[in-house]
Amino acid sequence: MLKLSRSVSVLQPSLTLALTAKAKAMKAEGIDVVSFGAGEPDFDTPDFIKAVAIEDIQKGVTKYTAERGGPDVLKAVCATLKRDYKLEYKPDQIVVSNGGKHSLWNIMFALINPGDEVIIPAPYWLTYPEQVNACGGVSVIVNCPPEAGFKITPAQLRAAITPKTKAFILNSPSNPTGAVYSKEELLALGAVLKENPHVALVSDDLYQKLVYAPAEFHSLPAMMPELLDRSIIVNGLSKAYSMTGWRLGWAAGPKDFMDACSNLQGHSTSNVVSFTQRAAAVALMDNEEFMKPWIATFDKRRKMLVDGLNSIPGVKCDPPPMGAFYVFPDVSATYGTKINGKELTNSLKFAEIFLEEARVALVPGKAFGEDRCIRMSYATSEKVIEEGLKRMAQYLK
Numbered sequence: 001m002l003k004l005s006r007s008v009s010v011l012q013p014s015l016t017l018a019l020t021a022k023a024k025a026m027k028a029e030g031i032d033v034v035s036f037g038a039g040e041p042d043f044d045t046p047d048f049i050k051a052v053a054i055e056d057i058q059k060g061v062t063k064y065t066a067e068r069g070g071p072d073v074l075k076a077v078c079a080t081l082k083r084d085y086k087l088e089y090k091p092d093q094i095v096v097s098n099g100g101k102h103s104l105w106n107i108m109f110a111l112i113n114p115g116d117e118v119i120i121p122a123p124y125w126l127t128y129p130e131q132v133n134a135c136g137g138v139s140v141i142v143n144c145p146p147e148a149g150f151k152i153t154p155a156q157l158r159a160a161i162t163p164k165t166k167a168f169i170l171n172s173p174s175n176p177t178g179a180v181y182s183k184e185e186l187l188a189l190g191a192v193l194k195e196n197p198h199v200a201l202v203s204d205d206l207y208q209k210l211v212y213a214p215a216e217f218h219s220l221p222a223m224m225p226e227l228l229d230r231s232i233i234v235n236g237l238s239k240a241y242s243m244t245g246w247r248l249g250w251a252a253g254p255k256d257f258m259d260a261c262s263n264l265q266g267h268s269t270s271n272v273v274s275f276t277q278r279a280a281a282v283a284l285m286d287n288e289e290f291m292k293p294w295i296a297t298f299d300k301r302r303k304m305l306v307d308g309l310n311s312i313p314g315v316k317c318d319p320p321p322m323g324a325f326y327v328f329p330d331v332s333a334t335y336g337t338k339i340n341g342k343e344l345t346n347s348l349k350f351a352e353i354f355l356e357e358a359r360v361a362l363v364p365g366k367a368f369g370e371d372r373c374i375r376m377s378y379a380t381s382e383k384v385i386e387e388g389l390k391r392m393a394q395y396l397k
C-alpha cells in the first residue's frame, strides 16, 4: 500500500469541492442554479493580448526560456513595479511563475523550516494555511471579525509574533472579504514589523487593480523601504487582466531569495509557457484603458449586491467590500432558523441548504476561517445577481 507523505497528508480536503461538484451536477441536469461561486472575472482576455501569444506561437516561440522568465516579461514586471509601486527592481529580483499561487508556493518553500510560524489574518485565502502546513510550518491564524473590518490590528500582529515567526502574509484587497487596508493602517502594521526584524512580509497584491472609490490601493513595502530587504511582493495577471487560464504570476524580492525561488522552480516546473510571456509583457505595459469599464461594472454590481443583501433580514454586509469581486456577508443571525424543515446551523449548512432549496450556489465562510459568513462573487451578470437576491430574500423572509 502506498503511504502518503506528511506534506500531502496534512492538506485539508477542499470544503467547497463537494458543493461545487453538486452545483455543476444540478446545472447539467438542467436545474437553473444561480451561481455566486466564481473566482475569476467573467470578461474575456483582451484581443490585443491574445494576438501577441498567437503571433509568438506562429513565430516558433515554443521552446524553453530562462527559468525565472525571459527578458521581455522580466523587464515589464520591473517597469510595472516602477509605475505602480515607485520601486526600482532589477530583472534578477523577479521570478515569473504559473500564477500567483505558484509564486506563493515557491516563496513558502524557500522560507519555511519545520516548526516556523507564519501569521495569517482570518478570513484568509484558503490556500495560505495549506501551503504553510505542507511546508512543515505552523499557520498562526489571527481572527479579524467583521466588527474589526476584517483587518488585523497592530496589537494583534504584535501579540501573534514569537521568536519562531518567519513571515506575515498580508492580502489587500482581500479574498474573500474585499477589505482594503488604508495607508495609515498599513504603516501601523509596518511599525510592528520594524520592531521585529526576523519577520518577513509577504504582500499578496493579486487584486491590486480592483479597488473601488474612495478606497485606494497602497503597498506597505513601497511605503516603508526599510522593509524591502525582507519583503516579497506577489502579483499577477489573473484577476485584473482576466487571464486566469494563462497561469502567469510574479514575485519580486531580495536577489538572493529570488535566486533561490528561481532555482526551486527550475527543478519543478521550469519556465512558464514560452508564448504567454511576451503577451503578458504587452498586457503589463498597456495603458489599462480596457480595465476601466470592467472596474466600473464590478463597482455597479458590488453596490447592487451589498444593498440587496443588507435589505434581507438576517444578512449583514458591514463593512461593505472595497476591493476584489467578492462580498462576504454575515448570515449568522439566520442560524437556528429553518428552510423547508432544514436548519441553518453554520456556513456549510447555509450553503448546502441554499443550493438544495433555493438553487443558489454560495461558498461557505468556514473555508476562509469565518463560519459566520458566506462568500458571494459578483464576477457574474446583473441578471444573476438580481435573481440570486430575489431567491435569498424569498427563502429568508
Ligand SMILES: Cc1ncc(COP(=O)(O)O)c(C=O)c1O
Residues within 6 Å of the ligand: 039, 098, 099, 100, 101, 102, 125, 171, 174, 175, 204, 206, 236, 237, 238, 244, 248, 249
Ligand atoms: C488572494 C489570492 N492570491 C493569489 C491568488 C492566485 O491567483 P493566480 O494563481 O491565478 O495568479 C488568488 C486566486 O484566487 C487569490 O484569490
